Amino acid sequence: MTPLLTVDGLDVSFGALRAVRDVSFTLDAGECLAVVGESGSGKSVTARALVGLAGDGSRVRAGTLEFDGHDLTRLREPQWRGLRGRRVGLVLQDALSSLDPLRTVGAEIAEPLRVHGVEPRSRRADRVRDLLADVGVPQPQLRAAQYPHQLSGGLRQRALIASAIAAGPDLLIADEPTTALDVSVQAQILDLLDRLRREGTALLLISHDLSVVARLADRVAVMYGGRIVETGPGRRVLERPRHPYTRALLDAVPALHAKGARLSAPTVPRPHAGRDGCPYAHRCAAADEACRTALPAVTGPDAAVCHHPLDGEESDRTPQKPHATARVAVRDREPHVEAGTGGSPAAPPLLEVDAVSKGFRGPDGAVHHAVREVSLRLAAGEAVGVVGESGSGKTTVARIALGLVPPDAGQVRFEGRPWSGVPERQRRTARPRIQAVQQDPLGSFDPRYSVERVVGEAVARAGVRGRAERLARAAELLDRVGLPAAVLGRRPGELSGGQRQRVALARALATSPGVVVCDEPVSALDVSVQAQILDLLADIRRDTGVALLFISHDLAVVRHVSDRIAVMKDGRVVESGPVREVFDAPSHAYTRALLSAASPLPAPPPAPLHRTGPA
Amino acid sequence: MTALPTLETAPQAPADTAPRAGRRPRARTLLLVPALLFLALLVVAAAAPGLFTGAAPNATHPLQALRPPGAGHWFGTDQLGRDLYTRVVYGTRLSLLLGAGSTALSVLAGAALGLTAGLGGRVADQVLMRLADVLLALPPILLALLAVAVLGSGTVNVALAIAAAFAPGYARIVRAETLVVRRSGYVEAATTLGLSRAALIRRHVVPNALGPLLVLATVGFGSSLIAASGLSFLGLGPQPPTAEWGAMLDQGRDFLQTAWWLGIFPGAAITLTALVVNIVGRQAQARFTRRTGR
Numbered sequence: 090m091t092p093l094l095t096v097d098g099l100d101v102s103f104g105a106l107r108a109v110r111d112v113s114f115t116l117d118a119g120e121c122l123a124v125v126g127e128s129g130s131g132k133s134v135t136a137r138a139l140v141g142l143a144g145d146g147s148r149v150r151a152g153t154l155e156f157d158g159h160d161l162t163r164l165r166e167p168q169w170r171g172l173r174g175r176r177v178g179l180v181l182q183d184a185l186s187s188l189d190p191l192r193t194v195g196a197e198i199a200e201p202l203r204v205h206g207v208e209p210r211s212r213r214a215d216r217v218r219d220l221l222a223d224v225g226v227p228q229p230q231l232r233a234a235q236y237p238h239q240l241s242g243g244l245r246q247r248a249l250i251a252s253a254i255a256a257g258p259d260l261l262i263a264d265e266p267t268t269a270l271d272v273s274v275q276a277q278i279l280d281l282l283d284r285l286r287r288e289g290t291a292l293l294l295i296s297h298d299l300s301v302v303a304r305l306a307d308r309v310a311v312m313y314g315g316r317i318v319e320t321g322p323g324r325r326v327l328e329r330p331r332h333p334y335t336r337a338l339l340d341a342v343p344a345l346h347a348k349g350a351r352l353s354a355p356t357v358p359r360p361h362a363g364r365d366g367c368p369y370a371h372r373c374a375a376a377d378e379a380c381r382t383a384l385p386a387v388t389g390p391d392a393a394v395c396h397h398p399l400d401g402e403e404s405d406r407t408p409q410k411p412h413a414t415a416r417v418a419v420r421d422r423e424p425h426v427e428a429g430t431g432g433s434p435a436a437p438p439l440l441e442v443d444a445v446s447k448g449f450r451g452p453d454g455a456v457h458h459a460v461r462e463v464s465l466r467l468a469a470g471e472a473v474g475v476v477g478e479s480g481s482g483k484t485t486v487a488r489i490a491l492g493l494v495p496p497d498a499g500q501v502r503f504e505g506r507p508w509s510g511v512p513e514r515q516r517r518t519a520r521p522r523i524q525a526v527q528q529d530p531l532g533s534f535d536p537r538y539s540v541e542r543v544v545g546e547a548v549a550r551a552g553v554r555g556r557a558e559r560l561a562r563a564a565e566l567l568d569r570v571g572l573p574a575a576v577l578g579r580r581p582g583e584l585s586g587g588q589r590q591r592v593a594l595a596r597a598l599a600t601s602p603g604v605v606v607c608d609e610p611v612s613a614l615d616v617s618v619q620a621q622i623l624d625l626l627a628d629i630r631r632d633t634g635v636a637l638l639f640i641s642h643d644l645a646v647v648r649h650v651s652d653r654i655a656v657m658k659d660g661r662v663v664e665s666g667p668v669r670e671v672f673d674a675p676s677h678a679y680t681r682a683l684l685s686a687a688s689p690l691p692a693p694p695p696a697p698l699h700r701t702g703p704a
Numbered sequence: 705m706t707a708l709p710t711l712e713t714a715p716q717a718p719a720d721t722a723p724r725a726g727r728r729p730r731a732r733t734l735l736l737v738p739a740l741l742f743l744a745l746l747v748v749a750a751a752a753p754g755l756f757t758g759a760a761p762n763a764t765h766p767l768q769a770l771r772p773p774g775a776g777h778w779f780g781t782d783q784l785g786r787d788l789y790t791r792v793v794y795g796t797r798l799s800l801l802l803g804a805g806s807t808a809l810s811v812l813a814g815a816a817l818g819l820t821a822g823l824g825g826r827v828a829d830q831v832l833m834r835l836a837d838v839l840l841a842l843p844p845i846l847l848a849l850l851a852v853a854v855l856g857s858g859t860v861n862v863a864l865a866i867a868a869a870f871a872p873g874y875a876r877i878v879r880a881e882t883l884v885v886r887r888s889g890y891v892e893a894a895t896t897l898g899l900s901r902a903a904l905i906r907r908h909v910v911p912n913a914l915g916p917l918l919v920l921a922t923v924g925f926g927s928s929l930i931a932a933s934g935l936s937f938l939g940l941g942p943q944p945p946t947a948e949w950g951a952m953l954d955q956g957r958d959f960l961q962t963a964w965w966l967g968i969f970p971g972a973a974i975t976l977t978a979l980v981v982n983i984v985g986r987q988a989q990a991r992f993t994r995r996t997g998r
Binding site for chain 2: 523527550
């Protein structure tokens with residue numbers, strides 16, 4: 090049987106930039122191939138090239154590009170249009186911007202039916218309703234008549250999938266289909282995609298999220314620097330990676346790890362490879378001269394394109410081992426955890442949030458209760474995680490803790506003194522001792538400021554006088570967060586996401602605070618960069634004894650960082666306690682749902698592993 | 705190996721520029737150089753008109769009245785035999801000063817009012833902005849006329865009148881920017897550092913809220929210039945025999961049927977100056993937007 094889709098030697102370039110180089114794979118009906126990689130790896134460009142949408146100024150070349158017997162290399166735009174939507178469906182990441190805001194959801198879904206003449210006008214409405222019901226949208230009749238902004242993120246994504254599958258395509262290309270979604274909604278979308286695949290649709294899944302890939306993919310192709318560096322059956326690649334990059338990518342995912350273990354490999358800058366060399370050579374510990382000059386030949390459908398593939402023992406990442414280490418690591422920390430939770434006189438809480446509530450008046454005049462009677466305590470040196478889905482009120486809690494939003498009820502105490510309900514003038518002197526790191530560091534820097542001024546302002550607030558002294562202290566702080574002093578003269582806009590977050594961290598540490606409130610500090614970052622920042626946070630905590638209030642929607646990240654966690658839903662804390670107890674024996678139904686929805690990697694471990702509980 | 709036909713037509717697009725930003729900015733840059741040169745010329749003419757002409761602007765030669773443009777008089781002469789070229793050159797200073805002065809005044813007033821509305825309490829905001837609404841409902845030239853009616857005619861009063869007419873627009877923009885900046889992440893970050901309110905406003909709010917205004921003012925200069933010329937044309941600005949473009953238009957009005965040059969040259973000076981300032985202003989705006997990502 091010939092494969093549904095055959096790609097051989099696909100090259101996409103934008104001027105001098107070669108975004109995709111020599112990419113080859115095949116895809117059968119009912120099969121799911123996942124293309125994995127960090128941003129800039131060329132995975133999205135690959136997917137778009139397959140539907141003739143590589144983009145402005147792109148140049149697409151391929152040895153073979155064949156879909157169900159059609160040679161795609163010969164297609165002109167009108168023929169592409171006949172193919173897109175009819176035979177190949179495309180689901181994009183951002184459902185809100187992919188759906189036309191001026192058309193109802195029903196009109197959007199009916200469009201491929203109309204354009205491709207699949208269904209006569211009289212039957213279209215029925216078909217749209219069936220499709221919406223198919224993708225699990227409740228009240229399909231009502232939803233079809235609504236506009237995209239009236240639907241939640243999960244429903245929008247389903248509507249988008251409904252529109253992509255409306256004409257019954259044989260191939261569905263999903264580019265980061267769940268990235269913007271909360272974990273429980275994500276699980277539903279993945280179930281839907283899985284069902285479509287079982288019904289015979291071929292699925293090309295583009296994702297940077299390995300837990301998503303682990304759930305769906307039959308085969309995985311790992312991309313780096315525009316090339317496929319490893320390909321093979323999903324389980325094999327995720328459990329016994331052969332390419333060093335795949336290994337590093339898997340190691341960077343916190344879920345798999347012993348709490349407190351390092352996530353990122355130590356990076357020693359190495360020379361970049363030549364034009365034909367391995368794109369990963371400059372980050373790879375095993376790289377040698379051979380890697381920099383040429384790539385080994387690709388061998389078969391289950392292979393790593395590497396001169397020094399990992400094998401056997403060193404590549405084995407079956408779950409038992411990390412879990413064993415996890416126990417040890419957690420036990421090491423236990424006394425610390427107890428000090429934080431017990432509230433013993435030896436360690437009075439640094440930050441006390443006591444039964445705070447906050448409501449916001451919506452445009453329609455109705456009050457939305459963002460936070461209801463939330464209490465948190467943070468002892469010196471402790472890390473408390475707050476986890477919840479979007480809209481659960483966790484960011485409002487962070488802002489109340491920072492004294493930026495006054496609570497409607499309840500009170501906050503910092504360093505034993507009232508923090509809420511007092512004039513700003515009174516808070517001001519204590520402010521340097523409680524700092525923040527935001528999700529979007531760029532927005533937290535004055536756009537006119539260089540890194541030197543951003544960090545320098547905080548250094549000056551810490552009482553350092555004199556320009557030379559301030560500069561020296563700023564350089565020292567940058568060094569602390571792993572940035573060279575050369576960054577001082579740059580503007581934050583010129584830095585990468587990871588570098589910006591390091592600058593934000595340097596600024597937060599400038600005043601030697603007792604508490605740093607981190608609101609989703611890593612959720613905008615690639616998994617390997619995220620790993621570096623999480624490691625950095627752990628180092629800083631160890632060295633400075635700073636307490637962290639860590640807000641995130643990502644259970645694995647929160648678990649990795651925190652001693653204790655609080656789970657929030659609809660503005661309330663539904664469960665809280667030491668991280669191990671909450672994860673091993675969740676008592677609230679919502680926590681259990683969150684945990685089961687966030688599938689760890691690889692494939693969900695059997696239930697007993699969760700139940701073993703604290704000794 | 706078969707080459708796939710490229711779907712888009714620009715295979716040579718450089719990788720570091722967004723493909724969409726291809727043609728238009730280059731066209732703008734093309735105009736920028738001559739615009740800047742002309743602007744430099746205007747400034748020199750305003751500072752030292754004697755460099756461009758040896759004649760005196762107010763010297764009358766009744767025997768040479770209403771001569772068409774030619775070798776002796778490049779722009780011709782007016783009804784009193786004054787050399788029009790000389791008068792246009794000498795008129796540059798006052799015309800530019802009127803435009804720049806009134807723009808500066810309106811920007812200053814607008815910035816002060818906008819910042820007060822954005823940073824003051826809700827009462828100050830409501831009062832100032834409703835007032836701005838009322839003033840914005842009237843065309844600026846009408847407002848300026850009203851102001852001149854109250855203040856009386858004259859060069860300084862025209863500048864004040866135009867400043868009053870354009871200030872509400874600037875105030876609106878500054879207030880909106882101030883509100884955005886106040887809620888921005890960097891002001892929050894500075895608050896978290898424990899900066900005093902005064903330091904916060906001085907270091908972060910004011911510079912960021914006023915940044916776009918300075919660029920807008922360059923563009924607004926053109927409008928002010930035209931408005932000032934308009935008021936002069938109505939005889940409300942500089943009084944004869946002062947050489948000023950608007951006033952010159954007014955004085956040439958009665959002879960337009962027989963002496964077209966009396967209208968064309970001062971008019972062209974006004975139009976070209978406004979155009980050139982606009983080109984430079986737009987370019988500055990584009991650069992500013994690119995730099996700050998707004």
